[in-house]
Amino acid sequence: MSKEILIIDDSPSVRRMVAMTLQQEGYEVTQCEDGAQGLDTAKAKRFDMVITDQNMPNMTGIEFIEAYRNDPSSSGVPIIFLSTESEGDLKNQAKAAGALGWVMKPFEQAKLLAVVKKVVGA
Amino acid sequence: MIDEETQEIFRQETEALIESLQECLLQLNSTPDDMELVTQVFRDLHTLKGTGAMFGFARLAEFIHDFEAAFEQVRSGNAVVTPDLIAVSLKAYDLIVALLEGEEPPTEQDAELKAALGAVTSGGAAPAAAAAAGDAAEEAPAAEGELEGWKLRFKLPPEFMEIGGNPVAILEELMEIGGPDTKVEALLDGLPALAELKPNELHTAWEMILPPSADEGDIRDVFMFHEDSMELELTAIRGAAPVVEAAPVEAEAVPVDAEAAPAEAVKTEAPKAEAKKSGGKKSGSANVQMRVSAERLDDIMDRVGELVIAEARLSDLAQKLNDPNLTEVVEDIQRLALGLRDTTMAIRLTPMSSITGRFQRLAHDLAGKTGKDFDFVIEGEETELDKTVIEKLSDPLVHILRNAVDHGLEDNDTRVAAGKPARGTVRLKASYSGADVLISVQDDGKGLDPEFIFNRAVDRGMISADANLSRNEIFHLLMAPGFSTAEQVTDLSGRGVGTDVVKSTVEALRGSVEIESELGQGSSFTLRLPLTLAIIDGLLLQVGEERYTVPLAAVEGIVEEPEEIRDGTESTTTVELREKLISIMRLREIFETGGTRADHPKVVLVRTGDQQIGLAVDRIIGSYQTVIKQLSPMHSRLNVFSGATILGDGDVALIVDVAQLVKAEGLDHDNKEQAA
Amino acid sequence: MTLELVTASEDDLKDMVAFEMGGELLVVPTRILREVLEPPKLTRVPLAGPYSAGLINVRGVVLPVTDLRPLFEMEQKPFDIDTRVLVLELALEEGTMTIGVIAEKVHAVLALDPESIQKVPSVGTRWPQGAIKGIGRWKDRFVNLIDVEKIAETYLGAVPTDESLH
Numbered sequence: 001m002s003k004e005i006l007i008i009d010d011s012p013s014v015r016r017m018v019a020m021t022l023q024q025e026g027y028e029v030t031q032c033e034d035g036a037q038g039l040d041t042a043k044a045k046r047f048d049m050v051i052t053d054q055n056m057p058n059m060t061g062i063e064f065i066e067a068y069r070n071d072p073s074s075s076g077v078p079i080i081f082l083s084t085e086s087e088g089d090l091k092n093q094a095k096a097a098g099a100l101g102w103v104m105k106p107f108e109q110a111k112l113l114a115v116v117k118k119v120v121g122a
Numbered sequence: 123m124i125d126e127e128t129q130e131i132f133r134q135e136t137e138a139l140i141e142s143l144q145e146c147l148l149q150l151n152s153t154p155d156d157m158e159l160v161t162q163v164f165r166d167l168h169t170l171k172g173t174g175a176m177f178g179f180a181r182l183a184e185f186i187h188d189f190e191a192a193f194e195q196v197r198s199g200n201a202v203v204t205p206d207l208i209a210v211s212l213k214a215y216d217l218i219v220a221l222l223e224g225e226e227p228p229t230e231q232d233a234e235l236k237a238a239l240g241a242v243t244s245g246g247a248a249p250a251a252a253a254a255a256g257d258a259a260e261e262a263p264a265a266e267g268e269l270e271g272w273k274l275r276f277k278l279p280p281e282f283m284e285i286g287g288n289p290v291a292i293l294e295e296l297m298e299i300g301g302p303d304t305k306v307e308a309l310l311d312g313l314p315a316l317a318e319l320k321p322n323e324l325h326t327a328w329e330m331i332l333p334p335s336a337d338e339g340d341i342r343d344v345f346m347f348h349e350d351s352m353e354l355e356l357t358a359i360r361g362a363a364p365v366v367e368a369a370p371v372e373a374e375a376v377p378v379d380a381e382a383a384p385a386e387a388v389k390t391e392a393p394k395a396e397a398k399k400s401g402g403k404k405s406g407s408a409n410v411q412m413r414v415s416a417e418r419l420d421d422i423m424d425r426v427g428e429l430v431i432a433e434a435r436l437s438d439l440a441q442k443l444n445d446p447n448l449t450e451v452v453e454d455i456q457r458l459a460l461g462l463r464d465t466t467m468a469i470r471l472t473p474m475s476s477i478t479g480r481f482q483r484l485a486h487d488l489a490g491k492t493g494k495d496f497d498f499v500i501e502g503e504e505t506e507l508d509k510t511v512i513e514k515l516s517d518p519l520v521h522i523l524r525n526a527v528d529h530g531l532e533d534n535d536t537r538v539a540a541g542k543p544a545r546g547t548v549r550l551k552a553s554y555s556g557a558d559v560l561i562s563v564q565d566d567g568k569g570l571d572p573e574f575i576f577n578r579a580v581d582r583g584m585i586s587a588d589a590n591l592s593r594n595e596i597f598h599l600l601m602a603p604g605f606s607t608a609e610q611v612t613d614l615s616g617r618g619v620g621t622d623v624v625k626s627t628v629e630a631l632r633g634s635v636e637i638e639s640e641l642g643q644g645s646s647f648t649l650r651l652p653l654t655l656a657i658i659d660g661l662l663l664q665v666g667e668e669r670y671t672v673p674l675a676a677v678e679g680i681v682e683e684p685e686e687i688r689d690g691t692e693s694t695t696t697v698e699l700r701e702k703l704i705s706i707m708r709l710r711e712i713f714e715t716g717g718t719r720a721d722h723p724k725v726v727l728v729r730t731g732d733q734q735i736g737l738a739v740d741r742i743i744g745s746y747q748t749v750i751k752q753l754s755p756m757h758s759r760l761n762v763f764s765g766a767t768i769l770g771d772g773d774v775a776l777i778v779d780v781a782q783l784v785k786a787e788g789l790d791h792d793n794k795e796q797a798a
Numbered sequence: 799m800t801l802e803l804v805t806a807s808e809d810d811l812k813d814m815v816a817f818e819m820g821g822e823l824l825v826v827p828t829r830i831l832r833e834v835l836e837p838p839k840l841t842r843v844p845l846a847g848p849y850s851a852g853l854i855n856v857r858g859v860v861l862p863v864t865d866l867r868p869l870f871e872m873e874q875k876p877f878d879i880d881t882r883v884l885v886l887e888l889a890l891e892e893g894t895m896t897i898g899v900i901a902e903k904v905h906a907v908l909a910l911d912p913e914s915i916q917k918v919p920s921v922g923t924r925w926p927q928g929a930i931k932g933i934g935r936w937k938d939r940f941v942n943l944i945d946v947e948k949i950a951e952t953y954l955g956a957v958p959t960d961e962s963l964h
Contacts, residue, residue, distance in 0.1 A: 011173045013132035020128065049286070055168050069285070075322060078286025084172045092350070100286045101347030106175035106183070121291065428858035668842065713844035751860040754895055756850065756954045757843050766841070766853055766860045774841040774853040774860050 003120045004028040004045075008038035008064065009053035009082065014105075018051065021109040022116060035059025039067050046073060049120045051103075053082045054090055062090065062097050069098035078119045082107075130415075132177050136222055139166050139173075140215065145479035147211050148486055154203035163211075164193045170218065182221040185232045189214050192239040201243035210238045212483070269334040270359045274341060277309075277327035277353040284322050292344055293328065299340045300332035327353070419470055423749065426459075426466045430770065433459040438771075467749065474552045474561070475503035477516050481523055481550055488527040495534055496527065496546035505552035507559055511631055511651065515561065518624040522563045522647045523548065525621070530567035530645055540642065542566070554675070555650075558633075558781075562648035570639035572596045579605065597637040601625040632764065632779070652764060652779065660748030660767065660777065663726065664741040665709045666717025669775045671767055672737065674745050676728045676780050683723040683738055694787050699725075699736070705789045706736040709778075712787065730781040735789065737780070746770075750777060762786050811910040811934075816941060817884065817901035820872025823941045825934075828907055830946070832885040832896065837877045849954055851900055854883065861885065863898035866944075869953055871924050875902065888947050895950060910934045910941065928952055 005027050009015045012033075019029040030047070032038040036058040042050055050068070054061035061081055068074045081094035081102040091102040103115055143166040146159045153159065167190040175183035189211070195201035214235045220227050274296070278289060297304050309327040332341065338356065345354055433456055440452040478500050485498035507515075531537075531546040538544050549564040572593055579599045580587045591599075599605055603622040624647075628635050633651035660671035687697050693711040696703055706725060709715070720740035727736055750765040757763065764779035810827035817824055833856075840852035840863060848868035853860050863883055867874055880903040888895045915932040918925060929952075931943040 011135060011169055013128055013135050014173055014176055016128045016131055017176065020125065053172075055165060055172070057165075075284055076286055078288075084168070084175070095347070095351060098281075098285050105172045118291070118295070119286070119288075424858045426858075715844070753853075753860075754862040754897065755890075755892060756862040756864065756895070756897065756950070757846055757853075760843065760845055762845065763843070768855050768858065768860065772855055773839055774855050776841065776843065776853075 002026050002028050003048040004030065005116065005120070006030045006032065006038065006042055006047040006050045007052075008032045008035060008050065008056070008061070010034055010056040011053070014053070014082075017109070018112065021112055025113060025117075027116070027120075035061060035064035035067075038064055042068050042077070043071055043073055047077060049116065050077060050079045051082060051116075052079060054084075054094070062093050065094060065097040065099050074098070080115060080119065129177075132173065135173065136170060139170050140219055140222070141476070141479050142166050143170070143218075144212075144215055144483050147208055147215060148479070148482040150203050151205065151208045151486065157197070160193060160196050160203065164190060164197050167193060174222070179221060181229075181232070182218060185214075185217065185221070185236070188236040189218075189239060192243040195243040204242060207239075207242045210235065210242055212486070214239060268360060271334050272330075272332040272336055272338070272341065273355075273357040273359055274330040274332060275309075275327065275353070275355040276345065278324050278348060279351045280323045280325060282324045282348070282352075287348075289324060289326070295344050296330060296332070296341065299336045299344070300330070301335065303333040304336075305331040331359075419466070422466050423470075426463050426749075430459050430463055430768075435772070463749070470508050471506040472509040472512050473503060474505050474507065474512065476509075477512055477519075478503055478550065480516065481519065484520060484523060485527070485548065488524065492527060492531075493533065494527060494531050494546060495544065496531055496548055499547060499549045500551075501549065502552035505554065505559060505561075507552075507651070514627055514631060515649065515651075518627045518649065519550070519561065519563065521621065521624055523550065526563050526565040526567065526645070526647075530565040530569075532568050536568075559651045560648055561651070562646050564644060564646035566644040569641040569643050570597060570600070570637070570645050571641055575599055594637070597639065598635075600637070601635060632761065632782075652781070658748050658750060658777075659745055661726065661745050662743040662769070662775065663709070663737070663739040664720075664743055665713060665739050666715030668713070668715050668717070669743065669769065669773070670709065670713075670739075671748050671775050671777045672726065672728060672780060673748075673777070676730065677726055678729050678734060679727040680742055681725050681727065681736075683725045687738070688723065694789060697736070699727075702734075704734060704736050706738050707783060707787055707789070708738045710738070710740070712783070728780045730784050733784075733789075735780065735784055737778075748777065811912050811915070813907060814910055814941075814943075815884070815907050816905040816936070817882070818880075818903040818905065819901065820867055820870060822870070822872070823905070823936070823939050824866075824901075824944050825908070825910070825941050826884070826886060826899075826944060826946055830886045830888060832887050834901075834904055835883040835885060835898070837881045837883060837900075851898075854898055856885065856898075859896075861896055861898050863900060864950075864954055865900045866949070867900075869926060869929065869949065880904075886946055888950055890947060890951055897946075897950065897954075899946065908936055908941075910936060910943075915943070926953070 005022055007015055007018050007022075007029055009018070009031075010033050015031050015033070019031055022029050030041060032041050034056045035052070038050070038052060039059065052061040052064055059067070061083075065079055065081070068077075068079070078100040079098065081091060081099040082105055083091050083094070083102055084105045091099075091104075094102060100119060101115065103112055143163060146163045146166065150156065150159045150163070167186050171183045171186040171190060174186065192201070192207070192211075196203060196207075201207075217227060217231055217235060278287065278292070282289065293306065297306070307329045309329055310325075311327075313325045338358075341356060342349070345352065348354075433452075437452050437456060440448045481500070482498065485496075488494075489496060489498075526548050531548070532540065532542075534544045537546060547566050549562075551564065552559065552561045554560075576585075576591065576596050576599075579585045579596075579602075580589075582605065584599065584602060584605065585591070601621045601624060605621065625635055628649050628651070631651055633649055636648040636650060637645070638648070639645035659674035661674045661677050663670050663672065681699060684697050684699070687695050687706060690708070691711055693708055695706050695708070697706055698704070704727070710717075710719075717740075723738060723740050724742055725736040725738050726742070727734055729735075748767045750767060752758070752765055753760070753763060761782045762779055763776045764782070765777045766774050767777055769775050810829055813828045814825040815828045815831050817826075835854075835856065838854045838856075840854055842852045843850050843862075849864050849866070851863040851865040854863055855861075865874075866872075882901045882904045883898040884901050884904070885896060885898050888897060911934070915934045918930045918933055923930075925942070928948045929944060931945045934941050934943060
């Protein structure tokens with residue numbers, strides 16, 4: 001069974017780019033456009049991995065991670081945090097909140113793929 | 123790797139972002155203390171930066187970085203919004219637009235604008251980018267002695283598995299780097315007593331010896347996410363020469379001490395789960411929106427149309443078979459299909475607010491360039507029109523607005539001398555009127571002088587000096603081709619859409635332009651457009667054996683056809699209804715439908731413009747959602763029909779354009795005036 | 799001039815669909831034929847003139863249907879089991895236009911010998927100006943190469959008339 005990945009990003013183009021990159025490698029991708037929607041989706045179904053952006057309306061990425069980690073169902077689900085370079089301290093906040101790792105924007109598709117493979121396997 | 127569609131989504135997304143950015147900046151000009159707007163600007167810039175960088179707009183991202191930093195100063199209270207900041211920001215905005223459009227303005231601009239942004243946000247932002255976090259520590263000086271291998275000792279954070287990490291994968295990865303010569307040993311001394319052991323917590327440490335072939339960078343990469351929250355020692359094992367130990371890798375000093383914030387501590391914190399309302403100034407605009415091409419929507423619409431028709435056939439079949447189980451399912455499908463149809467249609471509608479940002483910008487620029495102080499008021503932004511119509515209206519409205527300021531408004535001194543408030547007002551207003559949408563631009567300037575216009579048209583050879591024109595006709599000369607050619611071309615002329623283009627654009631949308639003006643009081647240009655939406659509420663009528671639809675929005679009432687006009691065969695007549703004289707159009711005669719007359723014919727009272735007209739028909743079938751299909755060129759010149767629609771049984775019915783029919787039958791006001 | 803038009807579409811001649819109207823055999827290139835329909839229910843368009851047969855619904859798309867018989871001064875006859883509607887896609891200057899054309903009976907697809915194509919005599923025929931590209935022979939019958947694009951532009955109102963100018 002292919003691995004299922006949830007991507008949360010308010011930017012449709014980034015979302016699509018990430019989704020296509022992963023789908024090409026055989027991952028199944030679910031997309032959400034903000035933290036609140038992502039939280040509902042992540043709670044409703046267990047994903048093999050969650051990738052979340054930080055800056056989003058309704059609920060930021062870190063708020064999402066905090067809320068999701070507060071839910072027992074999140075146990076063992078890796079979260080990768082997308083962040084822009086200027087937000088260096090955010091990645092630590094994200095880690096503190098329960099992210100497994102991060103990817104800095106802008107990233108190349110190969111880089112993202114490498115991280116995903118590392119975290120969930122091919 | 124990035125396909126065209128992703129590029130298109132990117133383009134549409136940035137378009138929405140810059141539109142919002144501009145609008146917020148302009149609003150900030152009048153409400154500089156609105157922190158929500160500041161936050162929105164910040165957010166828009168931030169998204170533009172991140173997304174832009176992803177799509178290879180490095181210069182854009184770099185520039186926005188400083189732009190964003192300036193607004194960060196405002197957001198954090200170190201600076202305030204000033205007219206200067208807005209002015210510079212708008213210039214910065216222009217640069218962003220240029221960069222997004224692939225232009226390559228001189229790079230000095232970036233630096234100048236950055237400096238200006240820094241200067242207007244007090245203290246001057248010092249936005250040097252944070253050093254890339256992943257930068258490896260400086261290379262240790264080349265050590266003497268041959269490398270014999272690596273000694274690696276590591277202990278992952280206890281919550282490692284809880285947050286989705288996989289220690290086995292880490293080990294496997296290291297083994298892969300080291301190859302078969304790798305030695306591994308688990309160190310269990312960190313294990314708590316059995317009673318305290320939590321299955322999900324990781325307390326094991328590992329020690330590994332990797333061969334010299336392993337690359338130090340690769341080894342560290344394995345721990346890329348965890349270096350600062352774990353114990354990690356990587357030592358080079360060297361032979362012969364005195365061993366120079368590489369400094370143990372220590373977690374870099376970081377503001378947040380990960381060790382001090384174990385997962386449990388985080389968990390006890392109340393989750394900040396209450397969804398924050400979008401930071402936008404008005405709900406809806408900050409919400410993430412999907413932009414879809416109009417053709418795609420047309421596609422969906424066609425398919426939904428097919429679905430509804432297939433559903434109708436299914437209903438027919440179910441009725442014949444008379445199986446209650448089947449009927450139940452069919453009813454479900456019917457409900458779903460109709461719901462889908464409604465939803466699909468609603469998608470095409472876009473509020474006027476989607477384009478008002480550019481008018482605000484224009485008004486702002488016009489005020490600056492003409493030196494005329496005026497208030498720009500927008501009303502009815504929520505009025506929804508078909509997206510394609512809205513886009514087409516943008517240029518004509520820009521033109522009218524520019525004229526209103528350029529030629530309509532007097533300069534401030536003249537206004538005061540004329541006893542008017544020094545500050546003029548220009549109003550952009552959208553509203554519904556029956557089955558039409560009205561969009562008007564009003565100014566309280568000097569108004570139109572019919573005599574001046576008339577003489578000028580004579581000078582231009584457009585009319586003869588003895589032409590007998592109504593006031594309204596004279597005003598419309600303004601929009602005739604060739605009238606405005608000699609106007610001085612100002613810096614404001616922009617793309618130079620001529621006034622005649624206003625007229626042709628609006629007429630192409632089956633609309634009309636109404637001009638009202640009072641000398642000394644001001645003018646108003648109103649675009650009257652039929653609701654040429656993809657969907658309208660229609661009233662289905664039967665005339666003879668044929669069915670026609672009229673927009674329900676235009677319908678004001680239905681009455682029995684008065685006895686005294688039932689037998690007439692003229693296409694129009696008049697009758698007194700509710701103590702009012704009303705013109706009646708007999709659709710049976712106008713459309714030459716033939717067929718038998720109903721025993722109880724009806725008159726549908728419809729409003730068009732400012733008059734009420736009756737349509738004599740045989741039967742009212744009912745109201746329903748009407749999908750408008752445009753007529754082909756073969757029939758579209760018949761402007762009495764604004765389109766066609768497909769009924770539930772698959773038949774096609776024509777949609778009557780009441781205003782045009784009234785005109786065709788010579789019952790409209792202009793005609794009456796002339797006749798009188 | 800007519801001959802030029804014919805040679806320009808020589809490829810088309812190899813693949814023409816023939817249909818019967820008022821005792822004449824008419825052909826159009828299969829290149830522009832989208833489908834052939836059983837006579838569907840037509841919705842008459844009032845005030846649209848004699849060439850408009852009405853509107854039909856083809857899987858959710860409303861298409862105009864033209865009846866060429868009044869244009870060719872042929873007698874009307876009611877729909878029967880042979881009646882079909884040819885759906886043609888025309889490349890007009892204003893863009894493409896999909897239109898239905900009533901056919902009393904549709905024949906097989908046929909190939910015409912370019913050598914057999916003749917100019918249309920300018921007088922003494924039933925064909926209005928520009929409606930026919932040429933006349934060819936197939937078996938023992940004359941076939942008329944109708945210029946549907948030209949007909950649409952000239953006679954069916956595909957090009958806006960001057961009406962819109964006041």
